Amino acid sequence: ETGVTQTPRHLVMGMTNKKSLKCEQHLGHNAMYWYKQSAKKPLELMFVYNFKEQTENNSVPSRFSPECPNSSHLFLHLHTLQPEDSALYLCASSQDHFGGGNTIYFGEGSWLTVV
């Protein structure tokens, strides 16, 4: 299944590094999401983009910077992260915003370790 693909699958970065996570969806959807999954909060919404416009920022620290150049691509730029940011980052998409009763399709996730 290649509906939503994420790269890299695994990333180890130092606290002073700058890296990016990439997500691409091949489903023709208009909404894309970033979720953080950790033991503390299993599915925590970070950002929502609907028709390339950011519609939700769930009080995410500025060291996480999303970018949505078009409806098919979503990036999460990472800068000066903390060890507690280590988690699985899931990208997802839906036809349009989830509140409209649309199924969310998740990617496989990117495992991030901050050292």
Place this chain on the structure above:
Amino acid sequence: GENVEQHPSTLSVQEGDSAVIKCTYSDSASNYFPWYKQELGKRPQLIIDIRSNVGEKKDQRIAVTLNKTAKHFSLHITETQPEDSAVYFCAAPRANAGKSTFGDGTTLTVKP
């Protein structure tokens, strides 16, 4: 904002028994209630959903029931099998809002 509470956090059953997971929500405007299953090391995937104009929906061994008055909905799995072992998440997104609030998940273990 929306608050979704999911119980229990862990559930262990014998193969062949039934399993029930319950979610309560706070926003009366919520009108769509999906359940997602996440197997170990894999992505969450939708397994069943229900809309507010329906009280119950079945798909083979799984069913979802909705009580809008009491603001709760439940996932029912009958004749459980080891492959049902996974983490299950409910959600109760608000109508016309991008924000999706998931429950904290229920880890279901089916013992053979």
